[in-house]
Amino acid sequence: MSEQTASADFAALLRELKDRSGLSYGVLAKRLHMSTSTLHRYCKGDAVPADYAPVERLARLCKARPEELVELHRRWVLADAVRGRKGAAAAGTRSEEAGTEPGAAASEAAPPAEASLADALPAASVGATSTSPSGAGAPPSAPTYADAPDTAIPAPARRRTRTAVLAGIAVAAVAAGVALAVGLPGGGGSDGDGDGGRHRPAGAAGATGEESASASSSPPSSGGASPSSSAEEKSPARTPAGSAPAGAPDGEGQKSGVPVTVHADPYAWESPCSQRYLVDKPASGMKPPPLEEGAAAWVAAHGAVSSGQQYLRLTVQGTGPETVVVDGLTVRVAGKRAPLAWNDYAMAYPGVGCGGGVQTRAFAVSLDSARPSLAPEPGNDDFPFKVSESDPEVYYITASVSAYDVDWYLELKWSSGDRSGTLTVDDEGRPFRTSGNKGRPAYEFPIGGDGWVPEGTTKLD
Template sequence: MPEHTAAADFAALLRELKDRSGLSYGVLAKRLHMSTSTLHRYCNGDAVPADYAPVERLARLCKARPEELVELHRRWVLADAVRGRKGAAAAETSPEEAGSGTGPGQAASEAAPPAEAASAGAPPAAPADADTGADPAPTRRRTRTAVLAGIAVAAVAAGVAFAVGLPGGGSDGDGDGGRHRPVGAAGVTAEGTAPASSSPPSSAAASPSSPSSPAKDKGPARTPAGSAPAGAPSGEGQKSGVPVTVRAEPYAWESPCSQRYLADKPASEMKPPPLEEGAAAWVAAHGAVSSGQQYLRLTVQGTGPETVVVDGLTVRVAGKRAPLAWNDYAMAYPGVGCGGGVQTRAFAVSLDSARPSLTPEPGNEDFPFKVSESDPEVYYLTASVSAYDVDWYLELKWSSGDRSGTLTVDDEGRPFRTSGNKGRPAYEFPIGGDGWVPEGTTKLE
């Protein structure tokens, strides 16, 4: 879809919701914790938000209907995909730029501090000839090239060592909640058929502070040969023969009132509750685990114009243990109202069950569904648990023509992790307060 069309369609629905609400840009921007000019750019189509969380909050403030929330997410996915392709193309450097020393590589090397140049083993730039007044620019360009080459070699070597040292993956804590990163290995072969065996992903990095983590027993995550990332861009999916991609957001919130996290830290060491878009970084910083329930948002999109049938989602349990004996922290501020409409394509699963399975929420349809590049689907999963600490992941079955396969959907190579919180010490963060207090002790005016 052309860039201007995707962005314009997305902005048009935003404007419609904003105008219908009767609220000004200033009022909405204040409630969304963003600048008025930024909100203007989103509604005018001049910019596409990199994260969907503020878009959903805007829609809810404007009293969007469930079907409008689904359509808004669909339009954002398309506009965001086009924006991503444009950004990737702009990052490429032409041969003329590379040869002339005037491209992005030159700017990066000029900005490098002297210490980096010395560590890369680059010779110092030669001064201009005192007698001839020769311009030292060619020498500087050669020096910059040597510096850049040395840094690149060192970075590649460090990257390989890091990848080998951390086979299970880890959270980078950048706060995007997995929205623009691969969410796990797609369990399909290059031909797009289901693999002969399905091994559960590793929980090696499920929680760095958990003494009961089964990481030592399970070993590194295994990726089938020829597989593609489940959240890979469309081009990667096509190269691997997989006609569908999946983007998982394991730290999405149905509403702040329903979201809680367990952490093995005292209240005095905990940061204040984040906004939804900062939840991933907050969880990573505290080694936290979803408490009581986990709300998962899956965006499924085809990689081309052909129709792909999503036949179903299966819940797989990778491990069950006694619930974590950690403190329970509520994300909602006391006295702040929480709202949330019923989503379409909503499913629930009890992880306490011996064989957990997804069931549609009342009024929702069940699988199968159809997707394509221009017609993505969004599924909302609520996984609840009270009696266990559960590692789990999903298998998405798809078919297209005479091809079929299974995608493993997880948290960047690790299982999702949700623990019961029954009887755990619970805390809340009062508005205007300076720390967490036992839940229920806050006096509301």
């Protein structure tokens, strides 16, 4: 699909929703906290938002129906994916205009061999890493560098630079392979890689084309602090889904041989009224509640944990034209503890109405259960579903808990032709974390107020 077609389809639905609402561009822009000209460009198809959050807020303001929300997200994913491919093509054009081949330009722009080896290692370790069926780690792919600048490099210097870079890449790959072997089970290493286990090795391909992971690893602990720790449950081998997010340029999701990508948004809100966070800080040290698009930054700044329930939005898309069947989603618990003894903060302002309804492709799970499992919300179909590059799916998952502080993640089972496999869905290498809030001090932030107050004490006009 061309960029113009994808952008035009996305903009057409935006305009339809806007026109049907009867609201002017000025009124909508004010409520969305953006400029009128920016909103007008989105609706004309001159630009595609980099983030989906303002698009969803616009659709809800315009009273979009559940099926329209799903279709709008599908069109945004396609428009955003085409835009990413256009950016990659533009980078190649710049290299050609500089008089070099695209591959050579990347090498010639690389740093000299004297550069620190640590600069090269992260590029070699990020993403899905293949292992053999026996579990032995294969060296990661060589790191790549940014596009070359538009200035020519003298031929002798170019040859010397290329030789030095190739030598540096070889050393980096060997060192990364050693680090990977140490981190694998039986390698005598531990999770002492300094990144909290965010990029763990996982197998991706076997001799028969089976895409299931063969390396065994447990999910890392959650980034937030907890009053006590417990041993994590042993988890099956898994392939990270986050190595190629939905909407990535062509071929990005096929580096590991997996024909489907998954993008998880753990900071989506079903509505502000339902969203709460536990924070280990007094009310006097807390910032006001954010809008949904600012939730991730707010959570990171406060070390917050989803309270009572977590609303997860998954975007699943094929990496090519072939159809991929999503056979199911399995909930895996990485650890359970007593619920956090922290303060409970509500994101809704008292007196503000909350919209929203049950989405299509909506599922619920109770993390208090001994064996948590997803169940479709009333009126929704259950798995399997089909996806492709041009027909993504969006799943909405509500995970509830009251008696525990739970680390958890999902496993997505897929099949395509004679291939099948499992992808791990988590929070960028860490498990999702949701804690019960029963009996915790609860706070709200009044409109026009200057701080948090105990919930229920705000007087409404």
